[in-house]
Amino acid sequence: MLLNRASSGERWRVRPDGPGKVTGGLAYLTDMTTDHMLYGLVLRSEHPHAHILSINTDKAKKLPGVHAILTYLDIPGLNAYGIAHPDQPVLCEDRARYVGDALATVAADTLAAAQQALELIEVDYEVLEVVDDPECALLPSSPQLHPGGNELHRTVFSRGDVDQGFRDCAYIVEETYYTPRQMHTYMETEGGLFVPGEDGRLTVYSPTQHGFMDRMQLSRILKKPQEEIRIVSSPIGGSFGGKDELNVQPYGALLAMQTGRPIKIHNSRWESVRAGLKRHPMKITMKTGVDAAGKLMAHQVSLISDTGPYSTLGAEVLNFATEHVIGPYQYVHLDVKGVSVFTNNGMSGEFRGFGGNQAIFALEGQMDRLAEMAGMEPWFFRKLNMRQSDNLGPFDQPIAMTEGAEQVWEAIAKCPLWLEKEHLTRMSSSGDEPWIKTGIGAAFTMHGAGLGVGIPDPAGGRLELAADGKIEAVFGYEEFGQGLLASLEQMLIEQFGFGAKDIRMIIGDTDVVPDSGSTTASRATAMMWKSLQKLKAPFSGQLLQRAAAVLNRPVEQLQLGEGGIKGTRENSLLLSYKELADAAGEPIRCETSFSFPTSSTERVGAHYMYTYSAVVVKAEVNTLSGRARVLQQYHVVAAGPVINPQGYLGQIEGGSSMALGFTLLEDSVMEKGHYIARNLDTYLVPTIEDQRGLVEVEAIEQLPEGDDYGPRGIGEVGSVTLAPAIAAAIRQACGKWATKLPVEPSFLQEAPFFLGKG
Known part of the structure; x- marks a missing residue:
């Protein structure tokens, strides 16, 4: 399915919470x-x-x-x-x-x-004394911010012998990447x-x-x-984690x-x-090498994460980043070390992508640099080193849906925007405005969903026929703009046959909802879908059994439909849900509880379910002003069935907008522990003008045979690959490799040249 704002079709519908938000009639909690x-x-x-x-x-x-x-x-x-x-x-x-x-x-x-x-x-x-540098904070002479010192958490993962691996390499890239302290700016x-x-x-x-x-x-x-x-x-x-x-x-x-x-x-x-919380600033140093045929031999990584003064989920973010600096590729030798450090800077914590944005910017940068050094086409280089469907995951753990990686790779390989890249190599600047240069870049990832091994991750929900005839869908999730209610409504309509007016959705109230776990980590949609799958047979069965008794007809001749119970042959309404509730005399209720699926490995934080995605970006660099502008985006996402096309596209567009800020604009700069920008007049975020370029999303909906986990969440994948794709486009446009985000205009500016005639 190809999604963009020009798309149309019967699956597009009004969001349940849409009119209230558009008209201003919806009262938020802070109102x-x-x-x-x-x-x-x-x-x-x-x-x-x-x-x-x-x-x-x-x-x-x-x-x-x-x-x-x-x-x-x-x-x-x-x-x-x-x-x-x-x-x-x-x-x-x-x-x-x-x-x-x-x-x-x-x-x-x-x-x-x-x-x-x-x-x-x-x-x-x-x-x-202010401790504002995480590397200095690790020195024995640094003031200690907590009884246990300035180190919150360390991660280590290795395989083979990286020193020997580098000796066997024909090409080696060593680089250090820096990512910013980004604000959620809800x-x-x-x-x-x-x-x-x-x-x-x-x-x-x-x-x-x-x-x-x-x-x-x-x-x-x-x-x-x-x-x-x-x-x-x-x-x-x-919210976005904040x-x-x-x-x-x-x-x-x-x-x-x-x-x-x-x-x-x-x-x-x-x-x-x-x-408030901010995205963890990170310094990621990588040394990666390939043999003469372009196969990855050795990958060595050092991550330093500034978690600020207290823990929140700094350790868990580091775990996620450690997994994702390994990513979707196979290495013979591997050595990854990370440390999360306490400082007197602002609080770092949960943020859309959860450490993946930082990790993938660095990892995909390495892949592009190695491909260039080895003289290989960058997308083919990725295919050469990509995990195959029967491979284990980044932490050598069993994983699900590995076929998605190849599906995404093939979709990008034939994408018209990616095929345009070779043409731009020959014509990267305009004749009339030679300081305007254009490039195309792409990036790929596998992004973990759920909280991972060893972290409590409950799920579940409840369906009930209420006394007034409404079908109540009750979940412990929260709606914060991601379209959760619209997706839930659509799933109830498609899986059960209810009409939108038959449904009452109840979320986010601990007095009445079950504990469905956190509305984080791209898990809510997947877990709602799985809950409804578990509830479908028992709840539908109870409704039809009661209806059969009231109507004195065999259950096999009845079905759920819009407005009530219908006949399987005549498809006409025989009994409304209100009439069924009145006749039942007592609640018809079904509840389910289970845990988010995890791998059998014992490594804390290791993921079992992934979403695979990639993006191609066309960007324009003005070498006079030093400003870069994204002209076009083509996302490919393998996340299973699309529940709500509007919401799906909106999530990718929204995530890419945040990633645009992460890449080109946003850094909550601190000086000696004090914020420089106090408001949004000096902390700039992307506007609709920055997002005016075409955004297309190709959704790969097919799941492998035997995969019964349903749709994956896509709230994060639109944000995690854009930065390295923009960096690759900048490289093609003006020949510069960006290693620090946001990309500063001074880095892209070139020496003035004579613009007049003669």
Whole structure:
């Protein structure tokens, strides 16, 4: 299936949440208000690294309109949070480790009063040396940020003897790649409404990608049973990983329980910048060699990841990057080492691609350089070294759907845009504007889905015929713009035969949904599909059995359809779902729970399911201004059946837009632990103007025989290959290899030359 904005067909439909978003009628969680609510704010550290000698709140407490000022002394339970490693203090006790560290939190009648209270809090600091370079942080002489030192996590994977491998190589490329600290820049910054109940329960309306994980963490902080905390987590105005971790929730929850009043907190953009997660900056050094025939012999990699002051999922991101610097290729000898390092820079954490963007930029750069050095066509070079369908995965683990790699390779090989590359070799610049040069590049990847081996990864859902005749589909996932609700609706229609008006979808409310796991790692669509497959026979069977009893007809003569039960022969409506619910007298319900499929290997984080993808990019470089512009993209994605064509295309377009920023524009630069850009007036992200080029997506829907895992998620694959493809296009256009992202205009500029006549 070829998808672009000119595509049409009967499978295109209006998103269930589309009209509300387009008209502005949809209320996001941070839009919510209620009577008698107070406003919350957080006091954060002035310094990226300092001892906290004292915090004096006396003056602030006397301010009219202030109802609570809390410090670490007021936390009833665990003063820490973090999905995997709870080492980030809710409110700092004696030390601040970055400019986003929270010292106190305030609730007041108005935002102005809350802000004035923050200004009246007196903090006495002893400023400490800033650790802002991850390599320096590993030196014994560096200040140690945690009791265990500055090393969060190390990874090692090897095979064979790389030294011998390099001795057997005819060509060797050694290069170091640098990737930026990218912001998520979601339109809805972190926030929410926190409502205490008269029964002692707490309801949290706040954006998150894993409501049950938030509930567990808040339970520890509040020293309160999980069952007394309700998390309502949808709809969300963008996340891309950035709201996977707790952000404002501890402060709103603590203030609500302290005051007995609803608390509204909503971060300003600057607050979001200083305290929010960013993509991990990485330095990736690679040495890769091939024999005279172009076969990969040895691959040696060193990764250094700046995780910032606390853990969140820094170790897991490094695991993913370690797997993906090996990628879809076969090597005789392999030596990969990685380290995730604590610094006083901003918090790094979960971000669309989860370490894959950094790894694939470096790996695909190596493949292009080696092909050029060996005098080989770059796409043929990849085919020569690609894993075959019976090969093990990057960590020598069993994997699924390896046939997708060759399908993607063949689709790119015959893509008209890729075939245009040879023509551009001869005509890379315009005669009228010789400073405008054009090139074409491509990149390939296999991208892991799910959380990987050794990490709890629950899945499941529930179907129920409600008393009002609606078919309720209940899942513990969140909708944050990725089109999850549209995909779920489409699956229910196609698999069961329901009509859109028959369905009520319930997600993101821990009081009523099962724990379906996190809405991350390209897993939600696949797990919803698998859940419905498991539920189809038992739920359909119960509905038809009840209908057969009511209608006094054999089950074999009945089928589910739009509006209710129909006859198999006459295809006419015999019994509406409301009539069936009335006749049943009790709920008809089916539930399933299982785990995301994993490999049999024991390596933590190793993936079993992958999505295969590649992209061809046509880019234009203005060597006077130093600016590069993407003119055209052709993505090929092997991810199984397309559930929702609109959503599929939207995910690839959205991911590629973020990757465009990663490659050409975005870097949240820090100086001595302080952010330089405080707002979006100085931190630039791609606009629709930057995305005006044609984006086409070829979806490969065929799954191998015996593969019953269904559609893979495609929320990340549109973002992970664009950077190396643009770098390859730049190389063809102006002869320069980019090793640092974003590509600086000064790197692409060429010396001025005479432009006049004569």
